[in-house]
Amino acid sequence: DQQVKQNSPSLSVQEGRISILNCDYTNSMFDYFLWYKKYPAEGPTFLISISSIKDKNEDGRFTVFLNKSAKHLSLHIVPSQPGDSAVYFCAASVMDSNYQLIWGAGTKLIIKP
Amino acid sequence: EPEVTQTPSHQVTQMGQEVILRCVPISNHLYFYWYRQILGQKVEFLVSFYNNEISEKSEIFDDQFSVERPDGSNFTLKIRSTKLEDSAMYFCASRRGQGPDTQYFGPGTRLTVL
Numbered sequence: 338d339q340q341v342k343q344n345s346p347s348l349s350v351q352e353g354r355i356s357i358l359n360c361d362y363t364n365s366m367f368d369y370f371l372w373y374k375k376y377p378a379e380g381p382t383f384l385i386s387i388s389s390i391k392d393k394n395e396d397g398r399f400t401v402f403l404n405k406s407a408k409h410l411s412l413h414i415v416p417s418q419p420g421d422s423a424v425y426f427c428a429a430s431v432m433d434s435n436y437q438l439i440w441g442a443g444t445k446l447i448i449k450p
Numbered sequence: 451e452p453e454v455t456q457t458p459s460h461q462v463t464q465m466g467q468e469v470i471l472r473c474v475p476i477s478n479h480l481y482f483y484w485y486r487q488i489l490g491q492k493v494e495f496l497v498s499f500y501n502n503e504i505s506e507k508s509e510i511f512d513d514q515f516s517v518e519r520p521d522g523s524n525f526t527l528k529i530r531s532t533k534l535e536d537s538a539m540y541f542c543a544s545r546r547g548q549g550p551d552t553q554y555f556g557p558g559t560r561l562t563v564l
Contacts, residue, residue, distance in 0.1 A: 379557055436551075
């Protein structure tokens, strides 16, 4: 039951360019979406979130876009920096489920110098 | 900056033994969660806890699991009789209040069942 999908296991981007990470979901009841960054042997670190009533949220170098009709969201990182190399997880939640997070499989982002 | 802490960072146990994983959520948070990630797999929800009771649990969270908030600061996950397949990273998370907001995660406990 893959309600949240990240179809790219890995992505390699040149330093200074834009990184675009994608996420698709199937459950139309999801009303809150989050992106987390994770280094090996550490817990997920919150990056940015978006409510289903919005289609864009920006925080510094990070922007999340939500396309509800396509059930798709994306995380844009610009410019990409070496410290951005990590695994990025998309997660979604539903109010009625006490906001338990349903996770994608993650995308490993590698920033090349 | 407040953070969620977890102890121990690594726990090794024999199959059939009981383990208790400990978490200290962020102090003004009201909702608490446990997740786990088996090596190479997705992060999976286990249980949510609010107002001193379980508010939601997954199919994974069977009778061998229990959670407790014994003293108003710690939040514990007990596994009564560990199995090999319980080996995973266990993450605690907390969030402040009602409505959609961010869950903040601890660094995790790596549980190895031999």
